[in-house]
Amino acid sequence: MSNSSKAKGTAWESAVVAYLREHHNPTAHRNVQMGRLDIGDIAGYYLHALEAKAEKEITLSTYIAQANKEAGHAGQPFGCAVVKRRMKGAADGYVVRDLCTDVRLMNRLRDMEEALQAVAPAAYALIDKQHREAA
Structure with missing residues (x-):
């Protein structure tokens, strides 16, 4: 090089x-x-x-x-x-x-979001709103 x-x-x-x-x-x-x-x-x-x-x-x-x-x-x-x-x-x-890595990442994100939504729906809604507005 x-x-x-x-x-x-x-x-x-x-x-x-x-x-x-x-x-x-x-x-x-x-x-x-x-x-x-x-x-x-x-x-x-x-x-x-x-x-x-x-x-x-x-x-x-x-x-x-x-x-x-x-x-x-x-x-x-x-x-x-x-x-x-x-x-x-x-x-x-x-x-x-690669797609394999991306699917593992998306599965983790989905699972973590579902867990947060189940135990702290207000916190989930706030975080979701912040990220949607930032997009």
Whole structure:
């Protein structure tokens, strides 16, 4: 990898971390690379090991395989890749995961929402309203 490619990758990782810190988790950070036991590029994306990719040629299958493997190393249930969209910033990046991972995530979300609705319907209604308004 050339220094130019490495610099672009580092800049993308930093942009993703800055976005996550502002909109999701103020403790998000870049991980130190750990070789074969790598835990993903970025920590602090809830329940995920995150791979940040800023490459001219996009190879989704490679990114997803890497993210899923590194999720296991990180002790996270889900892996995903945040792929840079050309000429766009972090907010416009693509979050990519395989369907199997997405179904597991949606099942968890459904189960947790049903549980919250059953034990605290007023809290559920408030949270649901906040997220619908934010969309």
